[in-house]
Amino acid sequence: MASDAALALPPAPEPMRPRVLLVGTYLAAGGAFMAIMGLVGLYLSARSHALAAGTAWLPDGGQIPLTPSNLAFGTMLLSAITVTWAVDAVGKNDRAMAYLALGMTLLFGLSVVNLTVFLYKVSGIGVDTPMGLLFYVVTGAHLVMMIAGMVYVLAMTLRVLAGDYRGPNDREGVVAAAVFWYATVAAHAVIWLAIYITK
Amino acid sequence: MAVIDTAPETVAAASEAPLGERVEPTGFAAVLGTGDHKVIGRLYVGTALVLGAVVAALGLLFSFEGIATDSVSIFANDTVVQFWTLMRLGGVFLVAFPLTIGVAMIVVPLQVGARAIAFPRAAAASYWAFLVGAGLFVASYAINGGPGGGRTEGVNLWIASFGLIVVAILLAAVCLATTVFALRPTGLTMDRVPLYAWSVAVAAVMWILTLPVLIGMLALMYVDFNHAGTSFGDNTVMFGQLDWVLRNPQIYVVAVPVLGFAADVLATTAKARIAPRAVAQGAIGAFAIFGFGAFLAGASAHDHEAWVVILLALIAVVPVLAIVGLAGDLFRRGSFALNPAVVSAVAALLILLLTTAAGALGALMTSDTYGTIYDLGVSNGAVLASLIASLGGITWWATKVGRQQAAKGPALIAPLALLVGAAAVVLPDLISGLAGDGQELYASWEGGIEGLNIIVVIGMVLVILGLLASLAAYLPLLRTPDEPADADPWEGQSLEWLAPSPPPFTNFDEELPVVTSAEPLVDLREEK
Numbered sequence: 241m242a243s244d245a246a247l248a249l250p251p252a253p254e255p256m257r258p259r260v261l262l263v264g265t266y267l268a269a270g271g272a273f274m275a276i277m278g279l280v281g282l283y284l285s286a287r288s289h290a291l292a293a294g295t296a297w298l299p300d301g302g303q304i305p306l307t308p309s310n311l312a313f314g315t316m317l318l319s320a321i322t323v324t325w326a327v328d329a330v331g332k333n334d335r336a337m338a339y340l341a342l343g344m345t346l347l348f349g350l351s352v353v354n355l356t357v358f359l360y361k362v363s364g365i366g367v368d369t370p371m372g373l374l375f376y377v378v379t380g381a382h383l384v385m386m387i388a389g390m391v392y393v394l395a396m397t398l399r400v401l402a403g404d405y406r407g408p409n410d411r412e413g414v415v416a417a418a419v420f421w422y423a424t425v426a427a428h429a430v431i432w433l434a435i436y437i438t439k
Numbered sequence: 440m441a442v443i444d445t446a447p448e449t450v451a452a453a454s455e456a457p458l459g460e461r462v463e464p465t466g467f468a469a470v471l472g473t474g475d476h477k478v479i480g481r482l483y484v485g486t487a488l489v490l491g492a493v494v495a496a497l498g499l500l501f502s503f504e505g506i507a508t509d510s511v512s513i514f515a516n517d518t519v520v521q522f523w524t525l526m527r528l529g530g531v532f533l534v535a536f537p538l539t540i541g542v543a544m545i546v547v548p549l550q551v552g553a554r555a556i557a558f559p560r561a562a563a564a565s566y567w568a569f570l571v572g573a574g575l576f577v578a579s580y581a582i583n584g585g586p587g588g589g590r591t592e593g594v595n596l597w598i599a600s601f602g603l604i605v606v607a608i609l610l611a612a613v614c615l616a617t618t619v620f621a622l623r624p625t626g627l628t629m630d631r632v633p634l635y636a637w638s639v640a641v642a643a644v645m646w647i648l649t650l651p652v653l654i655g656m657l658a659l660m661y662v663d664f665n666h667a668g669t670s671f672g673d674n675t676v677m678f679g680q681l682d683w684v685l686r687n688p689q690i691y692v693v694a695v696p697v698l699g700f701a702a703d704v705l706a707t708t709a710k711a712r713i714a715p716r717a718v719a720q721g722a723i724g725a726f727a728i729f730g731f732g733a734f735l736a737g738a739s740a741h742d743h744e745a746w747v748v749i750l751l752a753l754i755a756v757v758p759v760l761a762i763v764g765l766a767g768d769l770f771r772r773g774s775f776a777l778n779p780a781v782v783s784a785v786a787a788l789l790i791l792l793l794t795t796a797a798g799a800l801g802a803l804m805t806s807d808t809y810g811t812i813y814d815l816g817v818s819n820g821a822v823l824a825s826l827i828a829s830l831g832g833i834t835w836w837a838t839k840v841g842r843q844q845a846a847k848g849p850a851l852i853a854p855l856a857l858l859v860g861a862a863a864v865v866l867p868d869l870i871s872g873l874a875g876d877g878q879e880l881y882a883s884w885e886g887g888i889e890g891l892n893i894i895v896v897i898g899m900v901l902v903i904l905g906l907l908a909s910l911a912a913y914l915p916l917l918r919t920p921d922e923p924a925d926a927d928p929w930e931g932q933s934l935e936w937l938a939p940s941p942p943p944f945t946n947f948d949e950e951l952p953v954v955t956s957a958e959p960l961v962d963l964r965e966e967k
Contacts, residue, residue, distance in 0.1 A: 263621040267613045271647040278652030368667035
């Protein structure tokens with residue numbers, strides 16, 4: 241009787257691999273995000289003290305133009321969509337869409353690097369002032385985080401190209417890269433508001 | 440379903456598959472190219488002990504100078520800041536962190552039944568990065584660098600090497616936390632994770648959330664020092680920008696594993712299941728959370744008087760008291776046996792209790808104690824509690840760390856000497872701070888009240904004797920015994936005691952049982 245019941249059961253699902261990479265990425269992304277948040281906190285604190293003391297925060301001749309900073313933020317938001325698209329495409333094992341989405345994410349990342357460098361060129365802010373120092377270190381640290389995220393996405397793109405990751409239960413690396421990228425986008429959102437908008 | 444919830448059901452595939460395929464490296468490859476968490480952990484422990492000797496020697500010299508600052512002048516006024524910062528930062532980042540990481544790296548994967556640590560190459564990279572960073576960190580002082588240093592290259596090297604050390608610690612933290620979260624065997628749910636592994640995991644998460652802020656500040660200092668020197672990079676105030684990592688609440692994050700170690704050792708020795716277990720896990724988790732001090736990065740003395748800072752310091756005592764209470768309950772319900780690890784656990788708990796109580800009192804009197812030697816007392820207390828627990832951990836898990844049990848005599852003396860020594864180091868500084876005597880950092884080092892500083896010297900001597908006794912106790916760990924060491928010398932409760940002593944490359948010779956409680960080995964014994 242018992243053996244009949246056992247025969248009637250569907251086969252056990254394939255055991256999943258432990259999501260080591262995903263858990264590790266969550267932790268690493270959390271750490272990277274906290275580094276940026278700590279720096280943003282220092283920026284806000286220094287600005288608050290300067291304004292309370294009645295001194296100008298933005299140095300003479302310095303400016304943070306809104307056009308490139310808003311474009312950069314918009315591009316980051318778009319990249320969050322494309323990386324989600326990549327995760328979805330890999331889950332459906334739609335290789336063409338996955339390549340396209342991962343490629344666009346990388347392209348958007350490069351665009352934001354370009355926009356940030358352009359922002360540096362036109363801002364006219366020197367590093368020898370408290371504002372300039374914090375501005376460059378905060379945004380520079382985010383650039384480093386973003387480049388790390390792009391390397392991560394690129395590595396996963398190469399793995400997808402090599403034939404890895406082929407379904408909803410086999411896409412851990414792409415999901416992990418997406419998680420890191422989301423943290424990068426979130427950090428950029430805070431920088432955009434705290435530094436580019438409220439200056 | 441949460442990400443970390445999948446592991447117990449799925450880990451079998453990863454933990455069982457490589458059993459027959461992995462080959463243990465030999466020779467130099469076994470050390471230089473190893474991904475074996477036990478080898479990496481031993482390297483961390485050995486390096487931390489060597490660096491500990493340097494830091495302890497510096498501490499002894501500073502305490503000597505404090506006896507009679509008028510007649511004794513060991514450190515010149517222009518170098519005292521450098522030696523001081525080397526001692527203070529070295530105690531935390533060159534000794535307490537790596538020693539904790541070393542013991543954890545050996546024990547935690549075994550405790551959670553993993554065949555290997557998560558990201559073994561990253562774990563190895565963390566050690567080598569730490570070694571290089573620590574070497575350059577000390578070297579930067581040798582070339583007149585560090586806070587207060589007069590050579591630009593030396594200061595740059597100090598910042599870079601300090602950053603490398605912190606990155607190494609973070610890498611190790613990611614490996615340790617991921618091992619606990621994602622590499623548990625079937626049935627070992629998070630609420631059943633051994634308390635030491637749990638404490639390491641929550642501590643590692645707190646390190647990951649707070650220490651990146653330190654890296655950010657170091658980056659800020661580097662740029663400022665080389666370009667503007669406006670505030671963060673001013674060489675004379677550099678140390679002041681970083682001292683939040685040495686104060687409470689942040690300093691408590693290095694001592695979180697003390698609670699897990701004490702709970703594990705005392706429960707095993709008492710031969711009783713810790714209950715209520717959720718309280719123990721909650722207390723350890725709460726202590727880690729109360730140690731979140733990154734929001735005080737760059738804060739002023741005024742900021743330390745904020746109610747939230749005072750509240751954090753006050754409630755940090757509660758989790759320690761909870762673990763002390765649970766330990767007392769264990770001995771009420773269970774048996775008691777005197778062994779070196781029990782003495783270490785009790786000693787570390789007592790010093791941590793003293794530290795957190797002092798931290799609470801200091802927070803209430805911030806206007807009197809801030810920037811005084813009182814802060815040094817609290818910081819030293821947390822570091823010494825961590826040191827006692829880590830050394831006790833090596834004794835407790837000696838057959839997993841080395842080849843056989845530690846020598847019982849010196850192993851018993853060591854925690855006693857460390858306990859008395861730690862109290863003698865910490866208490867005079869607290870009293871001096873409350874009496875308003877002794878700035879924490881001053882060009883002409885004065886220490887605290889001169890009469891009390893004699894006690895500090897005695898305390899430092901006892902601490903060094905405790906370290907030497909520990910080393911003597913560990914000598915047998917290096918020798919191959921005539922007969923294989925007992926896999927489970929303490930009638931343990933958790934999975935590490937199923938591993939042979941010393942554990943093989945893949946940790947366990949046999950398949951692990953399905954875990955059905957927090958004390959799987961007790962279940963196995965009861966089934967028999």
